[in-house]
Amino acid sequence: MIYDLRSDTVTKPTPEMRQAMAEAEVGDDVYGEDPTVHELETLGAELVGQEAALFVPSGTMGNQVAILTHTHRGDEIIAESNAHIVYYEVGGCAVLSGVQLRTIPGRNGYMEPTAIEEAIRGADVHFPESRLLCLENTHNRSGGTVVSPEAMERMIQAAHGKGLRVHLDGARIFNAAAALGVKADKLTRSCDSVMFCLSKGLAAPVGSLLAGSAEFIVRARKYRKMLGGGMRQAGILAAAGIIALQKMIGRLGEDHHNAAALAQGIAGINGLSVDLSSVQTNMVVFDISGLRTTMESFLNQLAEAGVLAGPVGSSKVRMVTHKDISATDIPIVIQIINKISTRTIIG
Numbered sequence: 001m002i003y004d005l006r007s008d009t010v011t012k013p014t015p016e017m018r019q020a021m022a023e024a025e026v027g028d029d030v031y032g033e034d035p036t037v038h039e040l041e042t043l044g045a046e047l048v049g050q051e052a053a054l055f056v057p058s059g060t061m062g063n064q065v066a067i068l069t070h071t072h073r074g075d076e077i078i079a080e081s082n083a084h085i086v087y088y089e090v091g092g093c094a095v096l097s098g099v100q101l102r103t104i105p106g107r108n109g110y111m112e113p114t115a116i117e118e119a120i121r122g123a124d125v126h127f128p129e130s131r132l133l134c135l136e137n138t139h140n141r142s143g144g145t146v147v148s149p150e151a152m153e154r155m156i157q158a159a160h161g162k163g164l165r166v167h168l169d170g171a172r173i174f175n176a177a178a179a180l181g182v183k184a185d186k187l188t189r190s191c192d193s194v195m196f197c198l199s200k201g202l203a204a205p206v207g208s209l210l211a212g213s214a215e216f217i218v219r220a221r222k223y224r225k226m227l228g229g230g231m232r233q234a235g236i237l238a239a240a241g242i243i244a245l246q247k248m249i250g251r252l253g254e255d256h257h258n259a260a261a262l263a264q265g266i267a268g269i270n271g272l273s274v275d276l277s278s279v280q281t282n283m284v285v286f287d288i289s290g291l292r293t294t295m296e297s298f299l300n301q302l303a304e305a306g307v308l309a310g311p312v313g314s315s316k317v318r319m320v321t322h323k324d325i326s327a328t329d330i331p332i333v334i335q336i337i338n339k340i341s342t343r344t345i346i347g
């Protein structure tokens with residue numbers, strides 16, 4: 001048995017998704033003729049309180065199409081220092097949009113409104129135009145932490161007050177909403193655009209949605225085409241996305257419960273430390289600097305014992321719970337981590 005905790009992206013589609021994919025009504029979506037894609041886009045837009053949405057192959061493309069649509073070459077965009085857009089998108093906003101990134105430090109995805117306001121440029125011949133603020137909820141590199149609706153509003157107001165647009169990287173926005181016990185649109189409706197993923201905890205095989213005003217989505221559709229993201233009979237993929245939105249959001253709490261149990265177990269293991277306050281959704285990040293081992297060796301030993309995890313920096317390991325990891329798997333995973341850590345601390 002392999003316990004694959006590297007990411008929630010490893011989830012396999014459900015039997016219901018596979019059935020819906022096989023039976024999906026399709027058409028050429030570049031001609032706007034795929035009814036299943038239309039249904040997914042309408043449903044997705046509604047869930048995040050926006051007018052329209054666009055089905056894109058990946059979260060990265062969704063974020064990059066949003067930046068292309070909001071900005072002009074030479075503009076400056078503001079993002080948190082550890083944002084996915086800054087860290088993991090291959091420098092795409094420089095290459096594709098020709099914009100400059102201004103990063104400001106945050107805490108668990110929250111940036112102080114005063115820091116946002118200070119980063120926004122005034123009128124000066126030397127300055128680029130500050131155009132866009134990018135937010136992320138849940139915040140991946142902080143370990144899936146949640147930003148509350150009130151905190152979101154404060155950051156959005158700081159940007160809107162100075163004429164900037166706001167894009168939300170909401171790859172896991174339904175995890176945030178589940179953890180807060182609110183509807184997702186409470187976190188998203190004041191943003192000018194929102195990207196969220198179907199292919200992570202919601203278990204669809206492929207795809208994300210970019211949502212915004214109807215006018216914004218018309219322009220975003222052209223940029224998606226430019227990047228090669230115009231898909232033909234994409235209803236086959238959208239069919240799984242519809243099930244993801246209708247049936248999989250309600251079970252995310254289980255993943256959060258399993259992550260909390262995993263974190264509690266890890267906290268009790270000698271040589272490991274975990275900040276329990278940062279375990280808010282489906283991710284657990286723990287520190288192995290108390291062990292006499294390297295990251296590579298620790299991860300290899302885990303993998304040999306059937307547990308797959310990923311590194312965050314040089315001393316932290318990340319595990320992500322998801323629908324293919326059950327509550328009964330958690331004690332087994334804890335036992336394996338314990339065995340390897342004990343061996344390492346002694347050896």
Ligand SMILES: Cc1ncc(COP(=O)(O)O)c(C=O)c1O
Nearest residue numbers: 058059060061084136140169171
């Ligand atoms: C916060 C965040 N944004 C964007 C993405 C990109 O999604 P994709 O892997 O579909 O490109 C991810 C993927 O892990 C993510 O965690």
